[in-house]
Amino acid sequence: MRKNIILKHEDMPRQWYNILADIRLNPPLGPDGQPISPEALAPVFPMNLIEQEVSTERWIDIPEPVLEVLSIWRPSPLFRAYNFEKALKTPAKIYIKYEGCSPPGSHKPNTAVAQAYYNKAFGIKKLTTETGAGQWGSALSFACSQFGLECKVFMVRVSFDQKPYRKAMMETWGGECIASPSNLTQAGRVALEADPDTPGSLGIAISEAVEAAVSDSTGQTRYSLGSVLNHVMLHQTIIGLEAKKQFEIAGDSPDVIIGCVGGGSNFAGIAFPYALDKINGKNIAIYPVEPKACPSLTRGPFGYDHGDTAKYTPLLAMHSLGHNFIPPAIHAGGLRYHGMAPTVSQLVEEEIFTPVAVSQIDAYKAGLLWARSEGHIPAPETCNALAHVVAEAEKAREEGKEKTILANFSGHGLLDLSAYEKYLSGQLSDLELDESQIEKAKKILDQHPAPERIRR
Amino acid sequence: MRKNIILKHEDMPRQWYNILADIRLNPPLGPDGQPISPEALAPVFPMNLIEQEVSTERWIDIPEPVLEVLSIWRPSPLFRAYNFEKALKTPAKIYIKYEGCSPPGSHKPNTAVAQAYYNKAFGIKKLTTETGAGQWGSALSFACSQFGLECKVFMVRVSFDQKPYRKAMMETWGGECIASPSNLTQAGRVALEADPDTPGSLGIAISEAVEAAVSDSTGQTRYSLGSVLNHVMLHQTIIGLEAKKQFEIAGDSPDVIIGCVGGGSNFAGIAFPYALDKINGKNIAIYPVEPKACPSLTRGPFGYDHGDTAKYTPLLAMHSLGHNFIPPAIHAGGLRYHGMAPTVSQLVEEEIFTPVAVSQIDAYKAGLLWARSEGHIPAPETCNALAHVVAEAEKAREEGKEKTILANFSGHGLLDLSAYEKYLSGQLSDLELDESQIEKAKKILDQHPAPERIRR
Numbered sequence: 001m002r003k004n005i006i007l008k009h010e011d012m013p014r015q016w017y018n019i020l021a022d023i024r025l026n027p028p029l030g031p032d033g034q035p036i037s038p039e040a041l042a043p044v045f046p047m048n049l050i051e052q053e054v055s056t057e058r059w060i061d062i063p064e065p066v067l068e069v070l071s072i073w074r075p076s077p078l079f080r081a082y083n084f085e086k087a088l089k090t091p092a093k094i095y096i097k098y099e100g101c102s103p104p105g106s107h108k109p110n111t112a113v114a115q116a117y118y119n120k121a122f123g124i125k126k127l128t129t130e131t132g133a134g135q136w137g138s139a140l141s142f143a144c145s146q147f148g149l150e151c152k153v154f155m156v157r158v159s160f161d162q163k164p165y166r167k168a169m170m171e172t173w174g175g176e177c178i179a180s181p182s183n184l185t186q187a188g189r190v191a192l193e194a195d196p197d198t199p200g201s202l203g204i205a206i207s208e209a210v211e212a213a214v215s216d217s218t219g220q221t222r223y224s225l226g227s228v229l230n231h232v233m234l235h236q237t238i239i240g241l242e243a244k245k246q247f248e249i250a251g252d253s254p255d256v257i258i259g260c261v262g263g264g265s266n267f268a269g270i271a272f273p274y275a276l277d278k279i280n281g282k283n284i285a286i287y288p289v290e291p292k293a294c295p296s297l298t299r300g301p302f303g304y305d306h307g308d309t310a311k312y313t314p315l316l317a318m319h320s321l322g323h324n325f326i327p328p329a330i331h332a333g334g335l336r337y338h339g340m341a342p343t344v345s346q347l348v349e350e351e352i353f354t355p356v357a358v359s360q361i362d363a364y365k366a367g368l369l370w371a372r373s374e375g376h377i378p379a380p381e382t383c384n385a386l387a388h389v390v391a392e393a394e395k396a397r398e399e400g401k402e403k404t405i406l407a408n409f410s411g412h413g414l415l416d417l418s419a420y421e422k423y424l425s426g427q428l429s430d431l432e433l434d435e436s437q438i439e440k441a442k443k444i445l446d447q448h449p450a451p452e453r454i455r456r
Numbered sequence: 457m458r459k460n461i462i463l464k465h466e467d468m469p470r471q472w473y474n475i476l477a478d479i480r481l482n483p484p485l486g487p488d489g490q491p492i493s494p495e496a497l498a499p500v501f502p503m504n505l506i507e508q509e510v511s512t513e514r515w516i517d518i519p520e521p522v523l524e525v526l527s528i529w530r531p532s533p534l535f536r537a538y539n540f541e542k543a544l545k546t547p548a549k550i551y552i553k554y555e556g557c558s559p560p561g562s563h564k565p566n567t568a569v570a571q572a573y574y575n576k577a578f579g580i581k582k583l584t585t586e587t588g589a590g591q592w593g594s595a596l597s598f599a600c601s602q603f604g605l606e607c608k609v610f611m612v613r614v615s616f617d618q619k620p621y622r623k624a625m626m627e628t629w630g631g632e633c634i635a636s637p638s639n640l641t642q643a644g645r646v647a648l649e650a651d652p653d654t655p656g657s658l659g660i661a662i663s664e665a666v667e668a669a670v671s672d673s674t675g676q677t678r679y680s681l682g683s684v685l686n687h688v689m690l691h692q693t694i695i696g697l698e699a700k701k702q703f704e705i706a707g708d709s710p711d712v713i714i715g716c717v718g719g720g721s722n723f724a725g726i727a728f729p730y731a732l733d734k735i736n737g738k739n740i741a742i743y744p745v746e747p748k749a750c751p752s753l754t755r756g757p758f759g760y761d762h763g764d765t766a767k768y769t770p771l772l773a774m775h776s777l778g779h780n781f782i783p784p785a786i787h788a789g790g791l792r793y794h795g796m797a798p799t800v801s802q803l804v805e806e807e808i809f810t811p812v813a814v815s816q817i818d819a820y821k822a823g824l825l826w827a828r829s830e831g832h833i834p835a836p837e838t839c840n841a842l843a844h845v846v847a848e849a850e851k852a853r854e855e856g857k858e859k860t861i862l863a864n865f866s867g868h869g870l871l872d873l874s875a876y877e878k879y880l881s882g883q884l885s886d887l888e889l890d891e892s893q894i895e896k897a898k899k900i901l902d903q904h905p906a907p908e909r910i911r912r
Contacts, residue, residue, distance in 0.1 A: 168873035417624035
C-alpha cells in the first residue's frame with residue numbers, strides 16, 4: 001500500500017542548514033560597485049535577518065515559535081508515487097516531498113513564518129512584499145496573521161488578473177493585495193508610464209514593495225522577500241532535511257534530485273542538504289528546472305545584476321536575464337523572474353547543479369498525468385519539476401536503469417485551475433523567449449563581471 | 457507545541473461501522489406507498505452497493521484497493537486548536553478532525569472512492585451524479601480517475617456560477633460538469649420551463665443525474681449519491697473511527713461532537729461511532745449543525761418524502777423541508793438540501809442527536825476567526841460547524857466548565873474564496889427562509905407519516 005513516510009513532530013529538524021558554510025559567494029555590491037555593508041540593508045530588513053543573511057554558521061537553530069507555527073502542517077509527507085511510476089512504465093522509483101499541505105498550499109510559508117517571527121522580534125509592525133503567482137503573498141499574509149503583523153502585497157498584474165482568488169485569500173488572513181505596477185509608488189508609476197498595459201513582472205513588484213517599506217516614515221515597516229536571498233534559502237532547507245530523515249526511515253536514498261526554480265527557494269529547500277553530500281563527493285544528479293520562456297540558469301549569463309527593475313536592490317552575483325526583462329505571461333507566475341538566487345547560481349557555476357528547461361505544454365502534460373494518477377493537482381510551478389521527473393523516468397526506462405528520484409512538489413494548483421482549463425481546451429501554447437533579450441542581458445551583466453568558481 | 461495526533465497507516469481502521477446494526481429505520485417506500493425491494497434499485501445502483509445499503513452487519517470490511525486510495529491522504533490529522541481556544545478565551549479543549557487534506561479538499565472522497573471501487577467491481581463503466589458546492593462532484597471525478605471510470609456531474613447552477621474552478625477541477629480529473637437544471641434531461645427541462653432563471657437545487661440535480669443513469673441504454677451507467685444513503689454514511693465512519701483511535705493516543709475523550717449537516721454525511725462520519733457510545737448510555741452531546749436558511753432538522757417535519765424534486769427516488773423516512781423546496785442561495789452549497797439522511801433523522805427523533813441552526817453571518821465570522829488563528833481557510837460548510845463550536849466554547853467560558861469538543865473540519869475553502877471576499881466587503885447577509893415552506897413541507901410529509909422512535 002502507498003504510505004506516507006511519517007516523521008513524528010518530535011523528529012522535526014531543529015536547525016536549518018546554511019550552505020554559506022560550504023561555498024563562498026561573490027559579495028553583494030552597492031551602486032558604486034563596492035561590497036556593501038550589512039548595515040546598508042537596515043532600512044529594508046530587520047537586523048536579525050541581515051545577520052542571518054551573512055552568517056556562515058553551518059547549522060542555525062530554528063526558534064521554537066517558528067517550529068510551533070510550522071507544525072500546523074509539518075513534517076510534510078514524503079511518499080513513493082507508485083501510480084505515477086506505473087503510468088510512466090519506468091523502472092525508476094519516484095519519491096515526492098509534498099509541500100501542498102500548508103494553509104496557503106505551498107512551501108512558501110516555511111520562510112514566511114520565520115521572517116514574520118524575526119521581524120516581530122525586532123519590533124516591526126508591518127511587512128511589504130511582492131508576489132508572482134500569489135503563493136508568496138498568500139504565505140506572508142498567513143504568517144503575518146500568526147504573529148499579528150500587517151501585510152501589504154504587490155501582486156504582478158498578469159497573475160492578479162488570472163487568479164482573483166489569491167487576493168481574497170490574502171484578505172482572509174488580513175493582508176492587503178494590490179496589482180503591480182500600481183500608482184502607489186514611484187517605481188510603479190514609471191512602469192505604467194512606459195507601458196500602461198504591461199503584464200507586470202516580479203522585478204517591478206519588488207521595486208514597489210521595497211519603496212513602500214523604506215518610504216514609511218514611522219520606521220516600523222520592512223520588506224520581505226520570498227526567494228533569492230540566502231536567509232530565504234536557509235529557511236527552506238527544512239524540506240530537504242526532513243526528506244533525508246524520511247529516506248532513512250524508508251531505507252532508501254535518492255540518486256536524482258529535482259525541483260522547479262523561479263528565484264530558487266523551493267529548489268534550494270530540497271537540494272541544499274543534498275548539495276552538501278555532492279560537494280563532499282557523493283555521486284548525485286541535482287536538477288533545477290526552469291521554464292523555457294524564462295531560462296535564467298540555462299540561457300542567462302552569470303554576473304552582477306539588480307534583483308529588481310528599478311535597481312533599488314544591491315547588485316547580486318547571479319544568473320540573470322537582465323533586470324529589465326519582462327518574461328512572457330506563462331501560467332507559472334512563481335517562475336517568472338529575471339534573476340536567480342546567488343547561492344543556486346554559484347552552485348550551477350561550480351557544476352553541483354545541472355539546470356534544465358522545459359516547455360509550458362510539457363509541464364501541464366506532466367501535471368495532468370500526475371493529477372489523474374496520484375490525485376493532488378499540482379501548482380503550475382510544480383508541473384515544471386514534474387516534466388523533468390517524466391524525462392528522467394523515461395530515460396531510466398530507455399536505459400533499463402533503476403534509479404531513485406526525489407522531487408519537490410512545491411504546492412497544489414487549486415488556485416490555478418483556470419490554467420488547467422486553458423490547457424485542457426487547447427488554449428495554452430508554448431510562449432517563446434525574445435532571443436534578443438539574451439544579448440541585452442549580457443550587456444547588462446558585462447558591466448559588473450563576477451569571478452567564477454570560488455568554492456570555499 | 458501544537459501536534460497532529462498521528463495515526464500510522466498500519467493503524468488505519470480496516471472496517472466501517474454500520475449504524476443499522478444498532479437502530480431500526482422506517483423502510484424506503486415505492487410510489488405505491490409499499491416498502492420497495494432492493495432489486496427495484498438495480499437500475500440506479502450496482503447490486504453490491506445495494507446489499508451494503510440494507511446490511512445490518514455492525515462491522516463491514518474496507519476493501520484493500522479502497523484503503524490504498526484513501527491512504528493518499530488518510531489517516532487524516534486530529535489536532536488540538538490551541539490558538540482558536542485562546543482567541544475564544546475558553547476553558548474548553550477544542551479538537552479538530554481535519555478532512556481538508558484529500559486531493560479535492562473535503563471528506564467526500566471517503567465514500568466516492570468506495571463507490572467507484574464497488575461500481576468498477578460490478579462492471580460499471582460510467583457514473584452520474586449531482587453536486588451542490590462542487591465538493592462531491594470533484595470527489596467523484598477524482599475517485600473515477602483512480603479506477604478508470606467515466607464521470608458526469610450535474611452541478612447546481614448557483615454554485616456552478618459562483619465557483620468556476622470546480623468545473624476545471626472535475627475536468628482535470630477527466631470528469632464532465634454540467635450546470636443544472638440542464639436541457640439534457642426531462643427533469644431539467646421541466647425545471648427550466650418553470651423558472652428559466654432558477655438557481656437550481658440539489659433536488660433537481662439529483663433528478664437529472666438519476667435520469668441520465670437509468671436512461672443509458674447500454675446498462676453500464678449507474679448513479680452515485682454523495683450523501684443521505686446508508687452506505688454513504690457507512691463509508692464516512694472512517695472519520696470517527698480514526699478520531700477514536702487518535703483520542704486514545706492523546707489520552708482524552710470528547711464530551712461534545714459537532715459537524716455540519718446538509719445531507720448528513722460528514723456529520724455521520726464523525727458522529728456515528730460516538731452515537732453508538734451514547735446509545736449504550738454514555739453522556740455525550742452530539743450536535744448536527746445546519747444553516748438557518750435550510751433548517752431541515754430544526755424546522756422540517758419528520759415523515760416520508762422524496763430525495764429529489766422530480767420524485768424519481770423512493771420515499772425516505774426523514775426530516776424534510778419538502779422535495780419542492782429550493783433553498784436560498786447561501787454560500788454553503790453542500791448544505792442546500794431539502795432532506796436529511798434517514799439515519800441522521802432517526803437519531804434526531806430518538807434524541808441521540810440535538811440539531812442546531814446557525815446564521816450565514818455567524819458561520820463566516822467563525823470561519824474567519826479560524827483562518828486567522830489556526831491557518832487553514834475553512835469551507836463554508838465547515839464554517840457552520842465552527843459557528844457552533846464557538847457557541848459551545850463561549851458557553852463553557854460563561855459556565856466556567858472544562859469540556860472537550862470534537863468538531864469535524866469537513867474541508868478547506870480554497871475554492872470558496874469569492875464568498876469570503878463578499879463577507880469581508882460586507883456584501884453577505886443572512887438569507888431568510890420563506891416561512892410558508894414549513895407548512896408546505898408538513899402537507900407533503902403528512903401524506904406518508906412515518907412511525908417515530910423505533911430504536912432497536
